[in-house]
Each structure stands twice: as C-alpha cells, then as structure tokens.
Amino acid sequence: MSEAIEGDRTFADKFPEEARVVRAALLGSFLALTLGAVFGIIQTLHRTGVFRGLISSTDYYTSLTAHGVFLALSFTTFFLVGLFTWAVVRSLDRPVIDIRITWTWYGLMAAGMTMTGISILAGFVNELDMSADVLFTFYAPLQAHPMFYAGLAVFIVGSWIAGADYFRTWLAWKRENPDERIPLQTFMVLTTMAMWYIASSAVAASVLIFLLPWSLGLIDQVNPTLTRTLFWFFGHPVVYFWLMPAYLLWYTVLPKIAGGRLFSDPLARVVFVLFLLLSTPVGIHHQYLDPGIAEGFKFISMTNTMFLLLPSLLTAFTVVASVEYGARQRGGTGLLGWLTDLPWRDPAFTGMMLAGLMFAAGGFSGMVNAGMNINYMIHNTIWVPGHFHLTVGTAVALTFMAATYWLWPQITNKPIYSRAIGLVQVVVWFVGMALMSNAMHAQGILGVPRRTAEPEYSGFDYPTMFGGFEELNIQIAIGGTLLFVSTVLFIGNLVLTMGNPKISGLAEELPPALSGPDDAPRVLDNLRLWVGIAVTLVVLAYALPLAAIINRGGLLGPGVGTFPVWLTPVLDALANGAAAVVGGVVDASASLAEVVG
Amino acid sequence: MHIHAYEKLWLAASVLLILFLLGSVTYGAVGPGVAMVSDSEPAIDAGALDEDDRFSEPRVEQVGENEYAAYVVARQFGFQPDPIVVPANSTVTFYVTSADVIHGFEVAGTNANTMVVPGEVSEITVETDGPAEYGIVCNEYCGAAHHAMEGKLEVVSQSAYEERASGGDGE
Numbered sequence: 001m002s003e004a005i006e007g008d009r010t011f012a013d014k015f016p017e018e019a020r021v022v023r024a025a026l027l028g029s030f031l032a033l034t035l036g037a038v039f040g041i042i043q044t045l046h047r048t049g050v051f052r053g054l055i056s057s058t059d060y061y062t063s064l065t066a067h068g069v070f071l072a073l074s075f076t077t078f079f080l081v082g083l084f085t086w087a088v089v090r091s092l093d094r095p096v097i098d099i100r101i102t103w104t105w106y107g108l109m110a111a112g113m114t115m116t117g118i119s120i121l122a123g124f125v126n127e128l129d130m131s132a133d134v135l136f137t138f139y140a141p142l143q144a145h146p147m148f149y150a151g152l153a154v155f156i157v158g159s160w161i162a163g164a165d166y167f168r169t170w171l172a173w174k175r176e177n178p179d180e181r182i183p184l185q186t187f188m189v190l191t192t193m194a195m196w197y198i199a200s201s202a203v204a205a206s207v208l209i210f211l212l213p214w215s216l217g218l219i220d221q222v223n224p225t226l227t228r229t230l231f232w233f234f235g236h237p238v239v240y241f242w243l244m245p246a247y248l249l250w251y252t253v254l255p256k257i258a259g260g261r262l263f264s265d266p267l268a269r270v271v272f273v274l275f276l277l278l279s280t281p282v283g284i285h286h287q288y289l290d291p292g293i294a295e296g297f298k299f300i301s302m303t304n305t306m307f308l309l310l311p312s313l314l315t316a317f318t319v320v321a322s323v324e325y326g327a328r329q330r331g332g333t334g335l336l337g338w339l340t341d342l343p344w345r346d347p348a349f350t351g352m353m354l355a356g357l358m359f360a361a362g363g364f365s366g367m368v369n370a371g372m373n374i375n376y377m378i379h380n381t382i383w384v385p386g387h388f389h390l391t392v393g394t395a396v397a398l399t400f401m402a403a404t405y406w407l408w409p410q411i412t413n414k415p416i417y418s419r420a421i422g423l424v425q426v427v428v429w430f431v432g433m434a435l436m437s438n439a440m441h442a443q444g445i446l447g448v449p450r451r452t453a454e455p456e457y458s459g460f461d462y463p464t465m466f467g468g469f470e471e472l473n474i475q476i477a478i479g480g481t482l483l484f485v486s487t488v489l490f491i492g493n494l495v496l497t498m499g500n501p502k503i504s505g506l507a508e509e510l511p512p513a514l515s516g517p518d519d520a521p522r523v524l525d526n527l528r529l530w531v532g533i534a535v536t537l538v539v540l541a542y543a544l545p546l547a548a549i550i551n552r553g554g555l556l557g558p559g560v561g562t563f564p565v566w567l568t569p570v571l572d573a574l575a576n577g578a579a580a581v582v583g584g585v586v587d588a589s590a591s592l593a594e595v596v597g
Numbered sequence: 598m599h600i601h602a603y604e605k606l607w608l609a610a611s612v613l614l615i616l617f618l619l620g621s622v623t624y625g626a627v628g629p630g631v632a633m634v635s636d637s638e639p640a641i642d643a644g645a646l647d648e649d650d651r652f653s654e655p656r657v658e659q660v661g662e663n664e665y666a667a668y669v670v671a672r673q674f675g676f677q678p679d680p681i682v683v684p685a686n687s688t689v690t691f692y693v694t695s696a697d698v699i700h701g702f703e704v705a706g707t708n709a710n711t712m713v714v715p716g717e718v719s720e721i722t723v724e725t726d727g728p729a730e731y732g733i734v735c736n737e738y739c740g741a742a743h744h745a746m747e748g749k750l751e752v753v754s755q756s757a758y759e760e761r762a763s764g765g766d767g768e
Contacts, residue, residue: 057744058741058742060744061738061741061743064738133741135738139698139699139737141697141698141699141715142698142699142738142739142740223716224698224699224714224715224716225714225716225717228699228714263601264599264600264601264604266598266599267600267604287712288633288634289634289710289711289712289719290634290712290714290717291634291635291636291638291711291712291713291714291717291718291719291720292636292640292714292716292717293635293636294635294636295632295633295635295636298633298635302619302622303619306615306618306619307615309611309614309615310608310611310612310615313607313611313614314604314607314608314611317603317604317607318604321601321603321604367618370618371618371621371622372622372626372633373622373625373626373631373633376708376709376710377708377710379703379710379736380701380703380710380712380736380737381703381736446705446706447703447704447705447706447707447732447734448705449701449703449734449735449736450736451736451737451738451743452736452738452743452744453743453744454744454745455744457732457734457747458747459732459747459748459749460705460730460731460732460747460749461732462705462706462732463705463706515599519598519599520598521598548636552636552639552640552717553640553716553717557716558640558641558642558643558715558716558717560643560644560715560716561643561644561697561715563673563697563698563740
C-alpha cells in the first residue's frame with residue numbers, strides 16, 4: 001500500500017513541484033473566497049434593508065453575479081484541482097507526468113476566470129461599456145459581454161486538461177503497477193473527473209455553439225429553453241463536482257483526524273460510482289416549473305434525483321461509523337459516550353463534522369426541492385439559496401476551510417498560525433449559517449423571492465409565519481455578518497501562517513481502510529464500464545427532451561429578442577476587453593509568482 | 598464484499614425513504630390530481646404577442662360555469678393585467694407568457710408558481726378560496742429593475758366580480 005510508506009516526509013518534501021501547483025490552486029481558490037465574501041456581506045445587508053448605501057439596487061445584480069461566479073465556480077473548482085492534484089500524486093506516490101502540462105491547465109483556468117471576472121466587475125464602473133449582469137445561470141435572452149462567455153469556455157477547457165493530467169498520471173502508474181487496485185483517492189478523483197467531462201460538455205456546447213456567437217452578433221437569437229436546459233444539464237452535476245472533493249476529505253482524511261480509519265473502502269467506491277452514474281440525468285428537476293417540457297420527462301428526472309439520495313445516505317453511515325471507530329480507538333465507550341472522546345479542539349475535525357451535520361439538514365430541504373409537487377411552494381424563493389448555502393455554502397465550503405488547517409502544513413511545511421482562531425472560525429461559520437439559512441428557508445415559505453435587491457414590495461405584505469418577514473431579515477443579516485467575520489478569520493489566519501517559518505515533523509500519513517480494496521469487487525475499478533453506463537443514462541434522460549425542445553422552439557429560438565445587459569458596439573468592447581485581460585493576467589501572474597515563490 | 602449488518606439495515610431504510618418520496622408525489626398526481634406545468638400549450642411567437650388573440654389584450658374571461666381563464670403577459674418590469682381580478686370559489690387557469698426575457702410568476706405565499714419563458718405559454722390551474730388580495734412577484738431575475746416587478750391578484754366575491762365585469766373593463 002502506498003499509504004503505508006510515506007514515512008515522516010511531508011507532501012512538500014516528496015513532491016515539491018506538485019506542492020507548488022497545489023499551493024497556487026488553493027491560493028487562487030482563497031482569493032475567490034475573499035472576493036465572494038465581500039460581495040456576500042454587501043448583499044446580505046442590502047437585501048435585508050439593513051444598509052443600502054454602498055451599492056445601488058441595480059448594481060446588486062452585478063454583485064450577485066460576482067458572488068455566484070467567484071464562489072460557485074472559482075473558489076470551488078480551484079480548491080478541487082489543488083486537492084485532486086495532491087490526492088492523485090499522494091495516493092499513487094508518483095509525480096505527474098509533466099509539470100509543464102500541470103501549469104498549463106492552471107494558467108488556462110486562471111486566465112479564463114480572470115476574463116470572466118473582469119467582464120462582471122466592469123459592471124460596477126460606469127465608464128466601462130462592459131458588464132455581465134446575468135447571474136451565475138446566465139439565462140438567455142439576457143445577454144452578457146462576449147468576454148464573460150469566452151472566459152468560461154477557457155476556464156472549462158483548462159479543467160478538462162487537468163482531468164487529462166490526472167488520467168495520464170494514473171495510466172503511467174498502472175503500467176508500473178499492473179496488478180494493483182486503483183488507490184482510493186485516485187479512484188475518487190477519476191470518477192469525479194469522468195462525471196465532470198460528461199456534465200461540462202453540455203455547458204461548453206451551449207456557450208460555444210449558441211451564447212458566444214450570439215453575443216458577438218454572429219447569430220440573431222437563441223432558444224431560451226434550449227440554452228437553459230443545457231445549463232441545467234451541467235448545473236446539477238456541478239453541485240456534485242463541488243461536493244466530491246468534500247466527500248474525498250470526509251472518507252480519507254476525517255477518519256484519520258478522528259484517530260481511526262475509514263470503515264469500508266469498497267462502499268466508498270460504490271458511492272463514487274453511483275455519483276458518476278446518477279449526477280447528470282437529473283438536471284431537469286431544476287425545470288419542474290418550465291413550460292415547454294413534458295411532465296413525463298420531469299418525472300423521470302425526479303426518479304433519478306431521489307435515487308441520488310442513496311450515495312449521500314450511505315456516506316452519512318460510513319463517515320459516522322469511521323469517526324465512531326476512531327473515538328473507540330481513543331478509548332471512547334458507551335452508546336453515545338464515545339462522542340466526548342473525539343478531537344473537538346482540532347479545527348479540521350470540528351469544521352468537517354459541523355459541515356457534515358449541516359449537510360444532513362441541507363439534504364432534507366433538498367428532498368423538498370426534489371419533490372415535484374411541493375417544489376411549487378418554494379421554487380425560486382429564497383428557500384433555494386437557503387438550501388444551497390447549507391450544501392455548497394457549508395458542507396463544501398466549511399469542509400474546504402477545515403481541511404486547509406490539516407492540508408496546508410503538508411504542502412508548505414509551515415504550521416498553522418493559530419488553531420484556536422481556526423476553531424473559533426469554524427464554529428462562527430456554523431452559527432452564522434444556522435441563523436442565515438434557517439431564516440432564508442422560512443422566508444421562502446412566505447413566498448419571498450430569491451435573486452432580488454429589494455424583496456419588499458409596495459403593493460402587498462407577506463403573510464406571517466415562523467416570525468415575520470422583518471424579523472427573519474434581521475436573522476439573515478446577523479448570520480451573513482457572522483459568515484463574513486468567519487471568512488476574515490480564515491483568510492487572516494492563513495496569511496499569518498504563510499509568515500511562519502518552515503519546520504520539519506509535520507508529516508501525517510493516511511491509514512488504509514478497515515475493510516480494504518481487496519474486499520471490493522474488481523468490476524468497481526472498471527471505469528470504462530461505468531462511464532459507458534453513465535453516458536447511456538444521460539442519453540436516455542436527455543435525448544427526447546432536447547429533441548422536443550428543439551422541435552418546439554427551433555435550434556435558434558422562437559422569435560425571441562436579444563436583451564444585452566451591456567450596451568456598446570461589440571468591437572470597441574472587445575478591444576478594451578483584450579487590453580484589460582492582458583493587464584489583468586500580467587497582474588495576476590505577478591502577484592501569484594510572489595505568493596507561490 | 599463484506600457489508601456490515603447495520604449498514605444493510607441503513608441501506609434498506611434509505612431505499613424505503615426514496616420509494617416513499619416517489620410514492621407521495623405519484624399519489625399527489627393521480628389522487629388529488631396535482632397537475633404540473635407542462636408542454637400542454639403550443640409554442641408562441643414572443644415578438645408578435647400584439648397579434649395574438651389571447652395576449653394582445655391580457656385579460657380575465659369566463660370560459661365555463663364557474664371557470665375562468667386569465668391571459669397574463671410578463672414583461673420588463675411588470676405584469677398585465679394589473680391587478681388580475683378573479684371571482685372567489687372558482688376555478689381559474691392562468692396562461693402566462695413573456696414578451697422579452699425569462700420571468701417568474703408567483704402568487705406570494707401560495708403554490709401558484711411558474712417560470713415564464715419567452716416563446717412558451719405556462720398553464721397553471723388554481724381553485725380560489727374566499728375574497729382576498731395576493732401579491733404577484735417575478736421570482737426570476739429579469740434585468741436591472743427586477744425588484745420592482747410586481748403585480749396583484751384580487752380574489753373578489755362573485756357579485757363584486759360581475760359588477761366590475763359589467764362596468765366594462767373586465768380586468
């Protein structure tokens with residue numbers, strides 16, 4: 001087992017080149033987190049009416065686009081590629097094939113996100129005729145600046161090369177170790193990336209075939225239901241793309257921190273295979289309320305969605321069982337008494353456990369979202385952001401931050417500046433999110449919509465349940481403020497950590513599972529088979545709906561206009577944009593070189 | 598592959614939960630007859646609503662005994678007609694379309710809720726209760742003044758409705 005022979009050298013000692021990439025990816029991720037948090041606090045105070053002095057209600061949507069794109073795409077994906085690079089290299093115990101390829105995908109992803117980011121942030125500057133106030137979902141016929149779409153395409157292509165990098169490194173390892181099982185972490189990375197290729201193909205097609213040519217004026221119109229459906233083809237599996245790195249950490253790192261080891265390696269593989277199979281053929285559940293899509297297609301999507309609960313419920317069992325095993329190894333006894341024997345003072349442990357607890361709550365509100373009929377009560381209300389701030393906003397984000405307290409020393413040889421601050425940070429996040437998310441769910445049931453700068457209306461008042469609209473607004477504002485404070489504590493702690501001297505003796509090895517890979521049927525490692533079934537399921541779920549949508553509205557839309565939220569001759573903007581990109585990339589790479597070096 | 602006995606139990610309970618959730622929605626559809634927004638209405642030319650029988654003059658009209666149809670147009674940044682006036686204790690079917698971008702149509706605090714997509718007509722049928730006023734909000738971001746996009750649904754008594762209808766404006 002590669003896990004057993006790490007000795008007392010850290011990842012940074014053994015693979016210094018790869019450790020640089022992992023650091024760069026994580027720092028890119030935390031830069032996005034910082035920006036996202038700034039927009040988050042502005043929005044939480046604006047929306048709730050506590051303070052509206054900083055931005056206008058029109059600029060709220062610029063802020064909301066930035067919050068969504070920087071956190072949901074940039075923060076998550078940069079952390080993911082950093083973590084996955086670490087996981088593949090660590091579990092295969094071999095370097096990547098060619099570090100220049102690794103830096104290439106990193107550069108492409110950074111350049112793409114810089115382009116998209118500039119096109120969004122330009123919306124705050126009236127002198128610049130550029131903006132992309134289309135929110136994270138960019139539903140046509142609202143139209144963004146071409147650079148927004150072009151940047152997304154470059155970013156996605158970068159992530160594809162990252163996936164190829166992992167697959168090639170694994171294939172090289174396989175030639176060197178022909179009869180060995182795929183190490184668990186690498187297995188998790190490969191299945192996740194296979195899912196990502198399937199999922200992102202649709203949004204890439206939507207951007208490259210329809211939205212980018214349309215924003216450049218090459219085609220007059222697009223079919224809004226088609227581009228929306230292609231978005232959600234990608235938009236649901238992307239949530240599992242965010243979640244899988246958190247699962248990787250819960251399965252392979254959390255048991256170790258708890259003092260034990262993973263309960264079952266085979267079941268971990270089963271869970272990841274289930275996600276590969278079921279993540280994509282479910283996207284239509286975001287379109288239950290769409291006209292132009294038959295009820296039967298929605299029902300199929302719901303059925304797949306409900307079965308997607310299975311791998312998460314299995315994970316809940318395995319993670320709790322692994323942690324309990326750890327507690328009992330540390331001397332814990334009793335039916336629940338073992339809970340007191342866990343390392344609650346360790347921010348990495350407590351953060352991940354609190355993240356898992358909130359994920360359970362998010363799972364329950366997700367079941368409501370998934371139920372085709374009760375969904376009508378809460379569709380597009382603030383209930384939905386309440387839900388996904390529990391899932392991606394806590395299960396994923398808090399796990400990433402907590403894991404950083406464990407991972408960062410491994411990739412830098414620097415101890416965390418203050419574990420006490422870390423502990424406070426993860427608890428503040430939990431409390432803040434409990435307040436904010438609970439109040440958002442409650443407002444959603446009152447009918448308060450999501451995605452609006454001013455949720456109060458002149459013509460009517462909301463009904464009163466679970467406390468009124470105003471009272472819930474205060475809860476949201478307090479919760480959102482605590483989340484911002486937590487992010488500041490996290491980033492501050494990390495910056496101070498970067499000033500720490502390097503020391504030795506930080507190496508931590510990951511123990512193998514109680515029930516190891518030899519207990520897992522060989523067929524689980526047959527990635528070709530699983531990818532084949534996954535593609536088949538996607539074709540079954542999407543071929544007919546897509547054909548019906550194109551048949552109804554045409555490939556390029558049923559006479560729908562164009563509604564740019566940026567108003568300028570395209571060529572001028574492109575020229576300005578190109579100059580801005582060059583400048584932005586130079587700045588970004590310069591500052592990156594400083595922190596990485 | 599070895600699976601712990603507790604884990605088998607957990608797995609069985611999980612599958613039961615999933616089947617229960619699917620069963621409850623299926624029952625809702627075939628039992629009480631909860632209908633979903635679907636592809637029941639043909640596609641429409643969003644650029645030519647002026648020439649459309651139903652949407653050139655957004656309105657409420659009686660289509661059967663105690664059955665009413667409301668033809669509603671959503672556009673940046675309002676709904677037509679506004680207010681939408683319907684009689685109490687009746688069956689109302691909303692036909693909602695968009696003249697420009699994607700909007701939402703949500704009667705706040707109820708489950709009358711649909712996406713409104715240009716080129717498509719959303720059909721939702723509701724049973725009204727007694728007289729009441731409801732807010733209608735656009736719950737999908739639709740541009741710079743999205744937050745100002747609201748409407749009103751007035752459920753009035755049968756007699757008040759007839760009085761208004763004979764008053765000539767019908768809205």
